Amino acid sequence: MEEYNEKQLSIILVAERLFADKGFHGTSVRDIAQEADVNIAMISYYFGSKEKLLEAVFRLRMEASRVFIDELLKNDTMAPLEKMYSLIDRYINKMLNEQYFQCIMSREQLNRDKSPVRDLIWQLKREMLGLMEPIITDAQADGIFYKDVDVMLLLTTLFGTINQIIPASLILRADPEFKDMTEDEFREYLKNRLSTHLKKLFKAILTHEF
Amino acid sequence: MEEYNEKQLSIILVAERLFADKGFHGTSVRDIAQEADVNIAMISYYFGSKEKLLEAVFRLRMEASRVFIDELLKNDTMAPLEKMYSLIDRYINKMLNEQYFQCIMSREQLNRDKSPVRDLIWQLKREMLGLMEPIITDAQADGIFYKDVDVMLLLTTLFGTINQIIPASLILRADPEFKDMTEDEFREYLKNRLSTHLKKLFKAILTHEF
DNA sequence: TTGTTTTAATTAAACGTTTGTTTAACTTTG
DNA sequence: CAAAGTTAAACAAACGTTTAATTAAAACAA
Numbered sequence: 517m518e519e520y521n522e523k524q525l526s527i528i529l530v531a532e533r534l535f536a537d538k539g540f541h542g543t544s545v546r547d548i549a550q551e552a553d554v555n556i557a558m559i560s561y562y563f564g565s566k567e568k569l570l571e572a573v574f575r576l577r578m579e580a581s582r583v584f585i586d587e588l589l590k591n592d593t594m595a596p597l598e599k600m601y602s603l604i605d606r607y608i609n610k611m612l613n614e615q616y617f618q619c620i621m622s623r624e625q626l627n628r629d630k631s632p633v634r635d636l637i638w639q640l641k642r643e644m645l646g647l648m649e650p651i652i653t654d655a656q657a658d659g660i661f662y663k664d665v666d667v668m669l670l671l672t673t674l675f676g677t678i679n680q681i682i683p684a685s686l687i688l689r690a691d692p693e694f695k696d697m698t699e700d701e702f703r704e705y706l707k708n709r710l711s712t713h714l715k716k717l718f719k720a721i722l723t724h725e726f
Numbered sequence: 727m728e729e730y731n732e733k734q735l736s737i738i739l740v741a742e743r744l745f746a747d748k749g750f751h752g753t754s755v756r757d758i759a760q761e762a763d764v765n766i767a768m769i770s771y772y773f774g775s776k777e778k779l780l781e782a783v784f785r786l787r788m789e790a791s792r793v794f795i796d797e798l799l800k801n802d803t804m805a806p807l808e809k810m811y812s813l814i815d816r817y818i819n820k821m822l823n824e825q826y827f828q829c830i831m832s833r834e835q836l837n838r839d840k841s842p843v844r845d846l847i848w849q850l851k852r853e854m855l856g857l858m859e860p861i862i863t864d865a866q867a868d869g870i871f872y873k874d875v876d877v878m879l880l881l882t883t884l885f886g887t888i889n890q891i892i893p894a895s896l897i898l899r900a901d902p903e904f905k906d907m908t909e910d911e912f913r914e915y916l917k918n919r920l921s922t923h924l925k926k927l928f929k930a931i932l933t934h935e936f
Numbered sequence: 937t938t939g940t941t942t943t944a945a946t947t948a949a950a951c952g953t954t955t956g957t958t959t960a961a962c963t964t965t966g
Numbered sequence: 967c968a969a970a971g972t973t974a975a976a977c978a979a980a981c982g983t984t985t986a987a988t989t990a991a992a993a994c995a996a
Contacts, residue, residue: 523945537838541751545982555947560983619836625893626829628747638897669887669923672894676886677879683835684882687848713879720930733971755956765973770957 520576524562527552532573536619540570570620574636577617581640584610585647596655597719603648604674604714608707611678618682645671652722661722670721674714681710730786734772737762742783746829750780780830784846787827791850794820795857806865807929813858814884814924818917821888828892855881862932871932880931884924891920 520528530552534543545566549556563569588603611618625637648671655661685706688694694702730738740762744753755776759766773779798813821828835847858881865871895916898904904912 536836539749539751539833539837541749542837544980546980555945556982557947557984558945561945566982623749623833623836626746626833627749627752628896641894665926666919666923669891669919670927672890673883673887673923673927676888676890677883678886679890680882680886681879684851686838709876709879713876713883716875717883717927717931720934721927724930724934754954756954766956767958767973768971771971776956 520572523554523558527554527559527562527569528572528576531569532577532616532620535570535573535623536616539623540566540620545569571632571636573617573620574633577614578636578640580614581610581644585643588647596651596658596660597723599651600718600722601715603651604718605711607674608678608710608714611682612703612707612710615682618679622679622682655722662724665721670718673717677714678710681706730782733764733768737764737769737772737779738782738786741779742787742826742830745780745783745833746826749833750776750830755779781842781846783827783830784843787824788846788850790824791820791854795853798857806861806868806870807933809861810928810932811925813861814928815921817884818888818920818924821892822913822917822920825892828889832889832892865932872934875931880928883927887924888920891916 527548531543531548534547534551537543538547545559546556548569549559559566559569563572584606588606594602621637624631624633627634645668649667652661652665652667652670656663656665685702689702694705697705737758741753741758744757744761747753748757755769756766758779759769769776769779773782794816798816804812831847834841834843837844855878859877862871862875862877862880866873866875895912899912904915907915
């Protein structure tokens with residue numbers, strides 16, 4: 517595992533923000549260098565290329581995702597529904613705290629052409645699915661969760677709803693209703709609203725017969 | 727309303743596909759000209775600029791969305807839940823038949839900077855929300871739908887789930903399980919699976935007390 | 937501690953491509 | 967003959983990357 521010095525990390529974080537706001541091809545290395553207050557040549561010097569800088573962003577955040585998954589695996593004592601609730605909250609928390617990276621993921625996963633980062637995205641998605649699916653299917657086998665549920669699509673609903681909130685919040689934020697809120701307050705507000713909604717949704721479809 | 731001749735329309739459709747697959751900035755006007763089999767200068771000649779070509783793509787699809795919304799407004803005789811089911815099916819159908827455009831929307835809605843197309847996206851989203859929200863809130867007022875539901879987030883769930891399926895299907899398609907399916911068969915399969923899942927979800931959260 | 941040598945960091949300038957757009961000449965159409 | 971369509975070529979600007987020169991930091995021997 518590589519370690520980044522202060523300057524390298526600053527370049528990575530600036531690149532992450534700009535890639536999220538304007539897309540990979542919409543951001544020039546000169547933009548990044550200027551905002552990170554470094555010479556343009558430093559980017560090639562440290563990372564080799566613009567493409568590899570994007571990969572560095574991914575390595576940084578994917579590392580955090582691995583830690584996230586490992587921590588989720590430790591909650592063995594909870595009841596299935598409580599486990600799902602905990603998982604929902606943690607996932608909301610993670611995604612809203614990593615909004616820039618989630619934007620990049622949303623963009624890059626749409627790319628048709630194969631690329632290293634596209635493979636990384638789907639590798640991570642499969643890991644996440646492999647972790648969440650058994651929680652539901654085990655509870656289904658035990659008769660705790662209702663069986664006639666498309667687990668893969670339910671998780672798609674979880675990801676999709678949170679993902680959809682990120683661009684929507686950019687617009688919602690402009691509403692005068694929220695103008696006195698700080699950025700952090702607004703994010704907490706979104707987290708709570710999302711959490712309530714998704715928990716109701718999961719409880720309704722997993723624990724009620726039709 | 728403008729009319730496009732065969733050549734103009736072919737440019738628009740090629741541009742839509744390439745913008746969807748590689749992003750706006752990831753696609754060059756030379757790419758578009760080559761795939762549409764026209765001279766590069768024709769793009770400026772017909773549309774003025776690359777940016778305005780993107781806007782032409784939007785005008786074409788937004789026009790279709792307006793027609794879609796108008797048609798939805800005519801279903802007044804159905805019961806609320808049936809109305810929601812119909813709405814879900816129509817929306818799934820529309821989005822999966824307009825995958826290229828939906829990809830472009832997904833990308834462009836992430837852009838931080840203001841732009842004509844960004845405004846168009848949110849204008850359309852607001853129209854869609856303004857149409858769907860009263861169907862639910864009216865039924866809530868009549869005691870048919872459960873009241874303690876976040877309507878805006880429920881619609882976010884609808885959009886988000888379908889939106890999430892589009893990039894996921896690019897990967898899912900590669901699974902050997904689906905290798906004998908034609909492209910159309912696969913899309914029908916996705917539509918059915920999505921429809922079943924989303925209807926269950928909506929029924930569960932809208933019609934059951936907790 | 938010195939001075940010396942080696943390595944790493946930093947810079948402005950230049951590199952060759954590619955970008956979106958325009959020009960001016962030419963052809964087709966009505 | 968006028969208008970619209972079409973073309974290859976050229977345009978300046980921006981792109982990602984590299985170069986070569988310079989400064990700063992680290993390592994080392996005396």
